[in-house]
Amino acid sequence: MCGIAGRILNSPGKVGRDLVDLMDAQSHRGADSTGFAVYTEPRSSGYVLRGMGFDKSAIDADVSDFSNLLKDNGSQLLSEPQILTDDNKHYCFRMEISDPDDLPAWVADADDLCHRIEIQSCGRSLEIIKDIGSASDVADKHGVREMIGTHGLGHARLATESSVLPNASHPFWARPFSDVAIVHNGQITDYYTRREKLQRQGYRFLTENDSELIAVWVSDQIKSGLTMDQALKKSITSIDGVFTFMIAGPDSIGFAKDRFAMKPIVVIEQNGSIAAATEEQAVRRVYKQEAEVINHDGPALSGIWMLQQQSKAA
């Protein structure tokens, strides 16, 4: 029983604050960890990286090796990395880098360091912030409320299928596809079979979390020629399990829901903005007045909300 949320603003604004409100209202759905995928205003070149290192006593060596790896791939740090430490052994980082020669190849190289340092998002606008603790704990620690952007996702995790670790928290980045993130409520029952197939295609997974798989699977379907809409519909019949997930890209948020209608999603759409969440009382934190609430309660549903905003939910 996790809680998920999505938010699109009709113009850039305090999307971080809204995501924290949406997740604070659903804290009871997942006490283990909380995460946010915030889409800030996009840059024309270069990427923002978010991630974590597993040993804060090794920060200098990690940054040095990581910088060398960037150089080998035709990229460099554009500013001093922002490092956040606390009582935990792990540390969190935010880096801005110039464009590597080949993004997937660089990600593959960088993932060779994944036992020390793990990239958790890479995008022109996407920044994933996730950690152990409640929505307000994570928001306070990482300054999520102050983040300005256009849209984003939130997740409160009740761990069922993999460990309670900061890097097993949601959202997941669809590595190596930039600017794609997912949040998921449910369990995928054909996880290992599907993961092996994707690994044979060359994809790499850094966790045992089934949600990481959905993000990559959907992105791979789009890479193979499907539209987002087609990929979401296909996920309903292809992926085995009970699930509702939301997947975000640079200009949209899509959702898909299993054939058994076990995991809820409700939406309020108003004046080109939307708030979607597992529970209605969460979206009412954002829209406090009585509003038309759309309950996507049925089985086998999917839809896409676009920025500047034509709903295609059906």
Added chain:
Amino acid sequence: MSTDEIVIEVGERHIREINRDMQKACAAGKKIRVVDTLSRHNLGIGLPPGADLHFEGSVGYYCGGLNTGSTITIERNAGWAVGEGMADGHITVGGYAGMSVGAAMIGGTIHVKGDTGPRCGVAMKGGNIVVEGKIGYQSGFMAHSGKIIALGGAGDSCADALWEGEVWVAGDVKSLGVDVIIEDPTAEEVAEVDAILEPLGLVDTSRNWRKMVSGQRLWYFESRDASAWLMI
């Protein structure tokens, strides 16, 4: 506001505190008007018999759960499992009601003016659910007793694995669940349903009812037959 009525505000107060206020109002014999509901969960649960609650706006999960004889009106939508486990009383939902309306209820009536989500009346063991709109996917699942009456239609897998409950649908049924048969109701049975609809002002003698009951084959289910039921 009548002096016999008390207004309770929900907002962001603790639900336990709100339900305690409701208990006190009931003890004082007051009607209760609940405002600023913000779709919050667990409102009006376990109240004493005879309470009279009116919710302005929408409520979240489990509203009116374990009702033992209260009259509860919700002006707009209700979240999952409105009236779960209720034994008596009457709940009216003015708009849409989410999944599992009246789950495991044993008595009383729930009246939904809009549509419902999936599994309306799941595992109910008595009482009646009247839905003016459509009931969602797999409604009536394993209903042991009582009636679900849908005037607007039903979604897929209707009445799946029904036991001794009945699902009555006046509109289209998208598909049937496993082990369901449709019977032609007798005039006496239609009169029984109309007696439930009459106090709600919903009787219409021109309706073409589909009465769904169990085919009773699953009652004697054995695991070796699972493949025949497409369960594995």
